[in-house]
Amino acid sequence: IAGITQAPTSQILAAGRRMTLRCTQDMRHNAMYWYRQDLGLGLRLIHYSNTAGTTGKGEVPDGYSVSRANTDDFPLTLASAVPSQTSVYFCASSDSPSREQFFGPGTRLTVL
Amino acid sequence: GESVGLHLPTLSVQEGDNSIINCAYSNSASDYFIWYKQESGKGPQFIIDIRSNMDKRQGQRVTVLLNKTVKHLSLQIAATQPGDSAVYFCAENILNDYKLSFGAGTTVTVRA
Numbered sequence: 001i002a003g004i005t006q007a008p009t010s011q012i013l014a015a016g017r018r019m020t021l022r023c024t025q026d027m028r029h030n031a032m033y034w035y036r037q038d039l040g041l042g043l044r045l046i047h048y049s050n051t052a053g054t055t056g057k058g059e060v061p062d063g064y065s066v067s068r069a070n071t072d073d074f075p076l077t078l079a080s081a082v083p084s085q086t087s088v089y090f091c092a093s094s095d096s097p098s099r100e101q102f103f104g105p106g107t108r109l110t111v112l
Numbered sequence: 113g114e115s116v117g118l119h120l121p122t123l124s125v126q127e128g129d130n131s132i133i134n135c136a137y138s139n140s141a142s143d144y145f146i147w148y149k150q151e152s153g154k155g156p157q158f159i160i161d162i163r164s165n166m167d168k169r170q171g172q173r174v175t176v177l178l179n180k181t182v183k184h185l186s187l188q189i190a191a192t193q194p195g196d197s198a199v200y201f202c203a204e205n206i207l208n209d210y211k212l213s214f215g216a217g218t219t220v221t222v223r224a
């Protein structure tokens with residue numbers, strides 16, 4: 001693994017189903033982030049984690065939850081998916097504040 | 113006086129010409145700024161960054177200019193190439209805060 005990996009690459013999901021998007025980084029970065037990207041709205045922060053064991057809410061956290069049990073993994077869970085959660089989801093990491101964030105390749109999620 | 117560039121959602125550039133992409137940031141407390149490039153179907157990729165104690169920084173074929181007085185950031189790409197076609201995002205950050213705030217993005221199309 002080099003950098004950040006995300007799984008799955010894409011997923012079609014029925015409304016009401018539970019879904020976990022996976023994110024793993026091998027750079028030993030302290031901080032990790034989840035964004036959603038919608039056409040015309042740019043990247044919006046869902047949740048973040050400054051260090052293992054801590055998480056925080058971003059700009060659009062409702063309907064999503066995260067956990068950070070270790071440094072490398074930062075899964076994003078949709079407990080009961082709704083069509084408005086159709087989006088492209090990006091995971092990112094950084095090693096310190098005021099430094100660039102490195103992004104994964106994204107997960108394209110469609111909720112029907 | 114100095115003119116402030118208008119943020120445009122799209123920019124069409126002739127191959128070989130220079131490109132200028134503008135961004136107005138919102139928070140006067142922001143002190144770290146990044147430009148990202150996002151190609152179709154991929155995650156954002158770091159291009160160049162600048163801290164608030166500078167007003168200009170150069171990379172390979174790219175220059176970032178920062179005007180803190182009017183809260184304006186620009187990215188200049190020299191001798192634009194077809195591979196520069198992408199969406200470009202600016203992002204701002206406040207000292208010691210891990211989170212980035214992203215702009216809406218500018219889609220650059222390079223004409224052959």
